[in-house]
Amino acid sequence: MSVREFVRSKVPAAIDRPGRRLASASPLGPPGGLMLPLLALLAFMFVGPIVAIVLFSVQTENVISLSVADWTLEAYREIVQGTLSGEGVYGEVTLNTIVISALTTVVAFVVSYPAAYALATKVRRFKLPILIALIIPLFTSVNIRVYGWVLFLINDGVFDLLAGSVGLNAPSIIYTRSAVVLGTVYVYLPYMLFPIYLSISTIDESLLEAASDLGAGRTKQFVDVILPLSKPGVIIGSLFVFVLSLGAEVEAELLGGGTIYTAASNISYSFGYSQNWPLGSAQAVGLLLITTVCGVVILRTIDLTEIASRGGSR
Amino acid sequence: MLKAANLRKEYGSNVAVEDVEFEIESGSFATIVGPSGCGKSTLLRMLAGHLSPTAGRIELDGIDITDSPPQRRPTSLVFQSWSLFPHMTVAENIEFPIEARDLEPNGQVERLLEQVRLDPEEYADKPVSDLSGGQKQRVALARSLAYEPDILLLDEPLASLDYVLQKKLQRELTELNAELNTTFVYVTHSLESALIMSDQLFVIDDGSVIQRGSPDEIYQEPVDTFVAEFMGDANVFPIDVVERTDDAVRLDHHALEGTREFPYGPADRPDPEYLVVRHDDTVVTPALETEIGIPVTIANVLNKGNTALVEAKGTRDDEEYVSEISLDRVSEIGLTDGDEAYLQWDPEKTHVLPGGGS
Numbered sequence: 114m115s116v117r118e119f120v121r122s123k124v125p126a127a128i129d130r131p132g133r134r135l136a137s138a139s140p141l142g143p144p145g146g147l148m149l150p151l152l153a154l155l156a157f158m159f160v161g162p163i164v165a166i167v168l169f170s171v172q173t174e175n176v177i178s179l180s181v182a183d184w185t186l187e188a189y190r191e192i193v194q195g196t197l198s199g200e201g202v203y204g205e206v207t208l209n210t211i212v213i214s215a216l217t218t219v220v221a222f223v224v225s226y227p228a229a230y231a232l233a234t235k236v237r238r239f240k241l242p243i244l245i246a247l248i249i250p251l252f253t254s255v256n257i258r259v260y261g262w263v264l265f266l267i268n269d270g271v272f273d274l275l276a277g278s279v280g281l282n283a284p285s286i287i288y289t290r291s292a293v294v295l296g297t298v299y300v301y302l303p304y305m306l307f308p309i310y311l312s313i314s315t316i317d318e319s320l321l322e323a324a325s326d327l328g329a330g331r332t333k334q335f336v337d338v339i340l341p342l343s344k345p346g347v348i349i350g351s352l353f354v355f356v357l358s359l360g361a362e363v364e365a366e367l368l369g370g371g372t373i374y375t376a377a378s379n380i381s382y383s384f385g386y387s388q389n390w391p392l393g394s395a396q397a398v399g400l401l402l403i404t405t406v407c408g409v410v411i412l413r414t415i416d417l418t419e420i421a422s423r424g425g426s427r
Numbered sequence: 428m429l430k431a432a433n434l435r436k437e438y439g440s441n442v443a444v445e446d447v448e449f450e451i452e453s454g455s456f457a458t459i460v461g462p463s464g465c466g467k468s469t470l471l472r473m474l475a476g477h478l479s480p481t482a483g484r485i486e487l488d489g490i491d492i493t494d495s496p497p498q499r500r501p502t503s504l505v506f507q508s509w510s511l512f513p514h515m516t517v518a519e520n521i522e523f524p525i526e527a528r529d530l531e532p533n534g535q536v537e538r539l540l541e542q543v544r545l546d547p548e549e550y551a552d553k554p555v556s557d558l559s560g561g562q563k564q565r566v567a568l569a570r571s572l573a574y575e576p577d578i579l580l581l582d583e584p585l586a587s588l589d590y591v592l593q594k595k596l597q598r599e600l601t602e603l604n605a606e607l608n609t610t611f612v613y614v615t616h617s618l619e620s621a622l623i624m625s626d627q628l629f630v631i632d633d634g635s636v637i638q639r640g641s642p643d644e645i646y647q648e649p650v651d652t653f654v655a656e657f658m659g660d661a662n663v664f665p666i667d668v669v670e671r672t673d674d675a676v677r678l679d680h681h682a683l684e685g686t687r688e689f690p691y692g693p694a695d696r697p698d699p700e701y702l703v704v705r706h707d708d709t710v711v712t713p714a715l716e717t718e719i720g721i722p723v724t725i726a727n728v729l730n731k732g733n734t735a736l737v738e739a740k741g742t743r744d745d746e747e748y749v750s751e752i753s754l755d756r757v758s759e760i761g762l763t764d765g766d767e768a769y770l771q772w773d774p775e776k777t778h779v780l781p782g783g784g785s
Contacts, residue, residue: 317508317510319506319508319510320510320512320513322477322497322504322506322510323504323506323510323512324512324523324527325477325496325497325498326475326476326477326497326498326502326503326504327503327523327524327527327528327570327571327573327574328498328524328527328528328574329498329523329527330498330527333526333527337512337523338512341514342513342514
């Protein structure tokens with residue numbers, strides 16, 4: 114074994130990569146220490162509540178203090194039975210939630226992709242103002258923004274006024290599933306738009322030049338180069354929007370007007386109105402499982418480190 | 428034949444390429460060489476169709492292609508960054524132009540990979556991210572050649588490779604050019620690659636072609652001081668013109684010990700400003716052995732491997748010269764720092780040149 118081979122065998126291959134050099138020369142100390150505050154925070158604020166919820170979900174009905182010793186799967190049994198038999202709200206709630214999330218994802222994608230593409234490649238002059246305009250609503254409370262839509266859509270609201278002024282008598286969509294989807298699309302749109310925008314803007318422009326040089330027209334350039342290279346953004350954006358919409362509560366409550374139940378609004382109902390914490394907890398655990406499965410399945414299809422390291426085509 | 432006529436590119440008030448004219452024989456290897464920012468890449472991108480010229484014409488075999496888009500040009504550009512499609516395998520990259528140009532696939536991938544010396548069995552199905560720099564370069568070359576372009580345009584494709592690999596690929600490119608019926612137009616700032624590979628050389632500075640010819644012609648007869656310095660490290664002596672005739676000039680410089688006449692013409696050439704002697708055309712010995720030499724003090728002897736660079740100071744403060752001589756010679760003469768000696772050269776090796784460059 115030569116000296117070089119010996120050193121190689123002792124040094125992890127990753128150390129050769131430029132990205133690693135910064136970490137090893139970090140003035141702030143070892144990477145483990147840098148992660149510590151975040152890990153501590155996550156332990157308290159993320160893992161803690163999940164453990165509490167899981168524990169509550171196996172308590173008997175209507176308890177508000179934990180006694181871990183006598184546990185029961187009663188709440189889960191009720192949900193599974195209700196869903197399977199079609200009695201009660203669970204079947205409808207599950208369907209509603211998935212339909213709303215799926216519709217939201219599709220609509221957000223259809224609206225975002227062309228806009229993200231334009232922002233990343235064509236829009237030059239007003240790019241910054243547009244991006245700022247897209248970000249600013251995120252600084253405002255979801256409730257306020259959704260109430261805005263309620264005021265717009267409500268009977269004798271802005272929508273009726275505008276429609277009436279041009280002689281239209283269109284029925285408002287408020288308190289329908291469409292209104293809820295409108296709300297979720299509006300609230301979660303940036304989570305679709307920005308990942309797509311970023312993945313399109315990191316596509317090396319010379320790739321498109323190369324494609325045109327090699328004979329590709331606009332369609333082939335888009336289908337064979339831009340679309341596949343923006344796929345990670347589309348996948349991440351869809352994951353964000355789908356998962357966030359699964360948990361949409363305010364939109365369902367305000368724009369559904371108590372007629373459209375989603376998983377999240379049902380959980381909130383169990384914790385609040387019916388004071389059945391174990392049942393609410395069990396539903397929350399169920400939702401969490403669905404979300405996790407979606408996340409794992411979707412993230413397995415893409416390579417996050419590849420996206421993070423993609424800057425050029427070399 | 429690829430022909431450019433009055434080709435010009437302006438960006439606002441900035442002229443990147445200024446009225447360039449040239450003709451390149453079909454199948455030859457032409458190199459456009461010049462320092463960074465001289466307009467050579469702009470010129471190449473106009474030939475490829477990625478930039479439209481402000482004025483002028485590009486013709487290929489008598490057909491005007493100035494306005495045809497890159498998709499429809501029989502040219503192919505190999506990019507400096509290679510620009511391989513990162514989400515495709517080697518074979519998919521090479522098939523891209525075959526599909527895009529609606530050509531019949533008939534084993535091109537295998538043939539092309541063999542042409543650029545990659546084993547098709549090993550490489551065809553590899554993702555391009557698994558390739559080394561040199562391999563990527565080969566795949567980019569294969570992809571560009573896939574639709575048999577008439578003209579292959581190369582934009583410093585070897586710049587980011589290590590020296591040994593550069594030399595190897597330079598040789599391979601020359602061989603490939605001889606093998607194929609394709610004209611190669613190569614852009615580089617590296618004098619060495621220009622000299623090694625080309626049939627025809629265009630030296631560019633400030634958007635204009637300053638000199639054209641075979642590498643040998645340009646090396647032997649640089650048209651001005653810029654070209655001379657660009658084509659090889661050289662000592663430059665500012666001189667005064669004492670007298671000028673149609674084919675000669677009498678110059679004054681203290682190194683010449685009086686005035687001296689050199690051949691210089693034609694009559695309409697601008698007055699010479701400099702006397703230029705390449706480092707490796709000079710020698711340093713303790714006594715004056717040739718006709719022209721100047722007294723110097725040795726400042727430093729740098730070992731370059733096969734030769735030594737002798738740095739010497741002249742009698743005046745701002746005079747610094749370099750001579751490149753063999754290591755054997757250095758030890759034979761026994762040059763050490765602080766020695767008094769003469770930097771001298773054969774009058775034949777003297778270039779008397781007008782100024783130039785920026």
